[in-house]
Amino acid sequence: MFVELDLQSEEPIYMQLADQLIEGIASGQLRPGEPLPSVRSLAADLGINLHTVNKAYNVLKQEGFLEVHRKKGVIIQPGAMPAITESFLAKLDHQVQVLAAEASVRGMSESAFVERCLRAYRHVRNNMSGGTTE
Amino acid sequence: MFVELDLQSEEPIYMQLADQLIEGIASGQLRPGEPLPSVRSLAADLGINLHTVNKAYNVLKQEGFLEVHRKKGVIIQPGAMPAITESFLAKLDHQVQVLAAEASVRGMSESAFVERCLRAYRHVRNNMSGGTTE
Amino acid sequence: MFVELDLQSEEPIYMQLADQLIEGIASGQLRPGEPLPSVRSLAADLGINLHTVNKAYNVLKQEGFLEVHRKKGVIIQPGAMPAITESFLAKLDHQVQVLAAEASVRGMSESAFVERCLRAYRHVRNNMSGGTTE
Amino acid sequence: MFVELDLQSEEPIYMQLADQLIEGIASGQLRPGEPLPSVRSLAADLGINLHTVNKAYNVLKQEGFLEVHRKKGVIIQPGAMPAITESFLAKLDHQVQVLAAEASVRGMSESAFVERCLRAYRHVRNNMSGGTTE
DNA sequence: GTGGTCTAGACCACC
């Protein structure tokens, strides 16, 4: 698994995990319908608590990125991914605004900031083209 | 004071306050050298505890956005604002990347995402009356 | 715990605590990676409030002497200790200078003063059991 | 006057002032029996409160570095300076020890630390040689 | 049980 956790970050571990799974989906490393490791094995793999993995999976299930099947276990949403909701836009705008404000105060120009955002977007889609595409 | 807090949010109040003060600086509503309300008065104004305000002020002092002047109380950094540090760039890149991943998965195009970032940057500089337009 | 506080001192309790923890690291009584007592237990142990302990821990975390690990709680920085920064040298020089001035005026010779500093340095490394003797 | 205050330091202004006056004595810039500026004029000169200057003078009078005469005003102790008291030694040792501990942890060698202390001592006596050396 | 956050109320040093 490509997940890397920072155990001393102030960001909760389950959120780090959820975020990285989304990044995995965005980059194509995780494909729709693909099964995810069981809670137990992923927890062991990452050296964290069962509950933590469980919580991450639940967050993603809640938002529609995952499905939990009795038999297949947890799989990436095989159908359509969640759409752009109002609440997502609100979160996005708010968080970008906070970052933009600090960037601006620190003297980062508009173009430098936007360039940075563009690169971030491309970066998450980066691994898409050339992975083993399993 | 233009600050608006969401006491129900999961984001700590002191962080909301700190963020909004930075936005205030970015927009020119708060100018370098300008005094901030005392912890007590701002706390009373916002209906929160003075320690919460204090913590917000301290976070910003720590990063160099504010100064605590023996005489004048708390003021906006009168000299040069903090520069673009490595750690800021790391935080910026990481957070934007997380947002970009989710945006991408939800079907937001690169141009739509970047456009959104651009608008956020402009928005924080929007209310600028006549500050350092750079 | 070897910490001894003077609750009457004009030096803040949390600073006394932070200083003594650094002395503990310097002397090898606290080793890198070693866990520290929880804020609650240490507070109870020392008969002070948990917030006071918390503040001491935070000061040291801020400067890189401690890490707050999601799993293990608070631990002594397991990797490299903070280096000699410009700001530390400034603090060191300034404080030593103030002490040297008073010592000089009170008639303490250069050699006596330096001897005293040497002994202080050796004293903090005194109790070292077998740490990095360098 | 050679005094330089840092109004945003956490060290009280009156202590900064007192310390610098002692440094002035140590360096010979202020000589025994020499008159100091009146509270009023020094306060005006430094742009600080009367009370602040007063407090600094009182601290120094208390410890025997100054004398206050009805007629001559405030003068540097014309007779023997205060001696090396037990309490001074205790303060000196304690403070140096705290600094030594941090220096040690940050990787400063014994010789580097002692060298630094030596230089500080010489620095405060530096301006002596060139004075009128009464 | 851990640290993080928030509140309430208090005292103190400084200016």
Next chain:
DNA sequence: GTGGTCTAGACCACT
């Protein structure tokens, strides 16, 4: 009146 410090007691998220 200002910020700094300390206490007491509480809730919460995370593991």
